[in-house]
Amino acid sequence: MTAFFDGLTLVMQADVLVTILISAAFGLFVGMVPGLSATMAVALLVPVAFTLSPVAALATIITCSAMAMFAGDIPAAFLRIPGTPASAAYTYDMNDLVRSGRLGDALGMSLLCSATGGILGAVILMFGAPLLADFAINFSSYEYFWLALLGLSCATLVAGDDALKGWLSLTIGLFLSVIGLDFVTGIQRYTFGVTNLQAGIGFISVMIGAFALSELFRKATGFGEKQAEARLGISGAPLPRMRTLWDQRNHIARGGVIGTLIGALPGAGADIAAWVAYAVSKRFAKEPERFGRGSVEAVAGAATANNAALSGSYVPTLVFGIPGDSITAIVVGVLILKGIQPGPLVFVNSADMVNAIYIVFLLANILLVPLGIAAIYLGRTVISIRDAILYPVILLLCLYGAYAVSNNTFELWIVLATGILVWIMQENNYPAAPLILGLVLGQVVEQNFMSSLIKADGNIINFFNRPIAGVLGVLTLVVWFYPLMAGTIRRVRGTAGPTDQT
Amino acid sequence: MRLPDFWTGLGFAAVGIAIAVYAQGFHVPAGAASPRLLPTIIGSFMALFGGLIALRGWREAGNVALPGWLSSPRQVTLVVFLPVAVIAYGLLAPRLGSSLVTMVILTLHGILYGLRPLYAIVLGVCAGIAVSFLFIHVLGIPLPAGWIEELLS
Numbered sequence: 001m002t003a004f005f006d007g008l009t010l011v012m013q014a015d016v017l018v019t020i021l022i023s024a025a026f027g028l029f030v031g032m033v034p035g036l037s038a039t040m041a042v043a044l045l046v047p048v049a050f051t052l053s054p055v056a057a058l059a060t061i062i063t064c065s066a067m068a069m070f071a072g073d074i075p076a077a078f079l080r081i082p083g084t085p086a087s088a089a090y091t092y093d094m095n096d097l098v099r100s101g102r103l104g105d106a107l108g109m110s111l112l113c114s115a116t117g118g119i120l121g122a123v124i125l126m127f128g129a130p131l132l133a134d135f136a137i138n139f140s141s142y143e144y145f146w147l148a149l150l151g152l153s154c155a156t157l158v159a160g161d162d163a164l165k166g167w168l169s170l171t172i173g174l175f176l177s178v179i180g181l182d183f184v185t186g187i188q189r190y191t192f193g194v195t196n197l198q199a200g201i202g203f204i205s206v207m208i209g210a211f212a213l214s215e216l217f218r219k220a221t222g223f224g225e226k227q228a229e230a231r232l233g234i235s236g237a238p239l240p241r242m243r244t245l246w247d248q249r250n251h252i253a254r255g256g257v258i259g260t261l262i263g264a265l266p267g268a269g270a271d272i273a274a275w276v277a278y279a280v281s282k283r284f285a286k287e288p289e290r291f292g293r294g295s296v297e298a299v300a301g302a303a304t305a306n307n308a309a310l311s312g313s314y315v316p317t318l319v320f321g322i323p324g325d326s327i328t329a330i331v332v333g334v335l336i337l338k339g340i341q342p343g344p345l346v347f348v349n350s351a352d353m354v355n356a357i358y359i360v361f362l363l364a365n366i367l368l369v370p371l372g373i374a375a376i377y378l379g380r381t382v383i384s385i386r387d388a389i390l391y392p393v394i395l396l397l398c399l400y401g402a403y404a405v406s407n408n409t410f411e412l413w414i415v416l417a418t419g420i421l422v423w424i425m426q427e428n429n430y431p432a433a434p435l436i437l438g439l440v441l442g443q444v445v446e447q448n449f450m451s452s453l454i455k456a457d458g459n460i461i462n463f464f465n466r467p468i469a470g471v472l473g474v475l476t477l478v479v480w481f482y483p484l485m486a487g488t489i490r491r492v493r494g495t496a497g498p499t500d501q502t
Numbered sequence: 503m504r505l506p507d508f509w510t511g512l513g514f515a516a517v518g519i520a521i522a523v524y525a526q527g528f529h530v531p532a533g534a535a536s537p538r539l540l541p542t543i544i545g546s547f548m549a550l551f552g553g554l555i556a557l558r559g560w561r562e563a564g565n566v567a568l569p570g571w572l573s574s575p576r577q578v579t580l581v582v583f584l585p586v587a588v589i590a591y592g593l594l595a596p597r598l599g600s601s602l603v604t605m606v607i608l609t610l611h612g613i614l615y616g617l618r619p620l621y622a623i624v625l626g627v628c629a630g631i632a633v634s635f636l637f638i639h640v641l642g643i644p645l646p647a648g649w650i651e652e653l654l655s
Binding site: 046047048051164165167168171172174175177182184185187189190213216217220221222224239386387388389390392393396397398399400403404407412413415416419420428430445448449450453454465481 | 504507510511514518521524525528529531535537541544545547548550551558569571574576577580582583585587588589591592593595596602604607608611612613617622625626629630633637641642643644646
């Protein structure tokens, strides 16, 4: 309880509260603009967060991502274009509800469900993460090595529809993580005599390049393409009736639990959570035939799930130091930059900080309701901001953000190189998210692998000797090689089938 | 810049091989932990995945189609402008100051996106000064300073 009040004291500082308000406004703004994701909002904020205290920095990321997640529903409702990928599942339902003059049942419902989902996820995080941390406290470098390797296997989950390209993108991220001084021997790797590369490739610069500059390239090539007009007006009350809300209680509860659990799986983020909750809500819906044509049940289940997934993704992040998605990958980076090593010991060594994270989650989701109502009314103005104003300002934020990483123009070259690389990759259907996963987890994998190898004196069998390490090791190998085995079995059966028939 | 999978796969396979080969030159001290181990594994896997992608797409190797935006001078200018802007900021800001350079970049970027020159100048000046002020005075980030920053301090 003392730690909780210590956390509360950390949050109730003027600088933290002001930061929460500013990042809330920024998150709502970016989330509302179609094509700009919650990850991009966070990536642009990281250089700013870097200058703040650890609690203020984390509050910035948590608040911004929660707000952007809801704000993505606003263009979905008015333009039929999801502002963030997590809103895609129920875009048609939202738009059809607004078209029929039921603003409260669309955006109001989504707003209240997002806030409830976020709070539900935070409560599960508060009670679930410490229990898991107690279990993980005896983990050694062997267990962490397997966990990090398991986290890397999630590249297939964030890879999109082409797993092979996802794996390749992952190796690019892993390669970037080995550039610089080797942490065991101090030998320079791939620095080519450039002093600035000795400290390695900064993940903030890579994030800005991968998620912001590459997006500007994509927008530049799409210039002049016909854009959707904001044709719908705002009519009706901004919030749903209490009776309607109460009718959705089961979908909200189910969406909250599904969202948190899926968010807690490394690699499976809010997008997947929203789709799964949408499908499950349809299965239990009173009117499943209305799904995709203006269903309040669809909005309730999926909108709860995507915000709950945000909270859930902090479970592996805090307990194991393994990011659940690209936003928590940034959180791991910020924690390490601030001298806090995520893992089970963070619950002992930085208990006040962990409690501050819970409180910020609760606060951000409570704040979401009043700010969200304002955003619904401002939404039409924001989504009609011209590209000619928006993109030059984003470019400016990229330039200053990159420079702010180390007060050195060298970071600009990393942003530029990453931006061009990721743009070309995305144009050719190579996903960017595994690259970030590889960059963040690469160092964790190598450090734990090298520590384990030194402890084991080169004997690989020792990697499986401890019970949990053994289970994790076998699990990791199964996850890694299952697609290969399944493919081979399918091929063998495929060739055996016709032979049997003849 | 859509290229056939064969060529992108082949390109990444070549990079993977280069990474693995270059790693063999790292000095290995006595002991179990070799600094060349992980880079070799990464390079090998990159070469493997790149090779598989190339193999999968070899039938379409000849289907090279230029992207549509290359035929539009405005789109080409917008694409080229981005790296030019980053390089210009990196080289000129330490000499002329951040605000001045970003004002010019914002103005030109706005004009390229179709904003009227007068509005683009207003955008450049207002956003350039406001964001510079925010970074320097509110966040305390020592952006490269010039005469405008001196006036604002």
